[in-house]
Amino acid sequence: MASPDSTQDTPVCDLADQACEACKVGAPLVEGDEAQRLLAELPGWEVVTLDGVEQLKKEYTFKNFRLALELTNKIGALAEEYKHHPGILTEWGKVTVTWWTHKIGGLHKNDFIMAAKTDSVT
Numbered sequence: 001m002a003s004p005d006s007t008q009d010t011p012v013c014d015l016a017d018q019a020c021e022a023c024k025v026g027a028p029l030v031e032g033d034e035a036q037r038l039l040a041e042l043p044g045w046e047v048v049t050l051d052g053v054e055q056l057k058k059e060y061t062f063k064n065f066r067l068a069l070e071l072t073n074k075i076g077a078l079a080e081e082y083k084h085h086p087g088i089l090t091e092w093g094k095v096t097v098t099w100w101t102h103k104i105g106g107l108h109k110n111d112f113i114m115a116a117k118t119d120s121v122t
């Protein structure tokens, strides 16, 4: 039994367990070193710039379309639950997910939280 103060007992509130905050126009963008620090907690995710907007992106692969659609629907339910919505491209054997915050035209902490929550439903 590890001692109560050992590091493995230290509760870690990781991204997937955090709640999204209400995001308003003018909220600060997450960029540079802060983005890289949060990205390090998100295996398989990358920051891409599409139409000048930084977004988090990850591809999930499957052996058929039905499984891709199942994940798509799980992510859709997450988005509705947390009122924060991704881009989702659903293809045979693949789901491509992008997270960014439309209101601020880039990345917010919420996008990193939702990316972690996306991984938690795969």
Ligand SMILES: C[C@H](O)[C@H](O)[C@H]1CNC2=NC(N)=NC(=O)C2=N1
Pocket: 083, 084, 085, 086, 099, 100, 101, 102, 103, 104
């Ligand atoms: C009115 C509605 O709650 C807002 O427009 C929400 C909806 N979902 C959203 N999703 C994302 N990714 N960015 C937003 O700015 C956003 N705004």
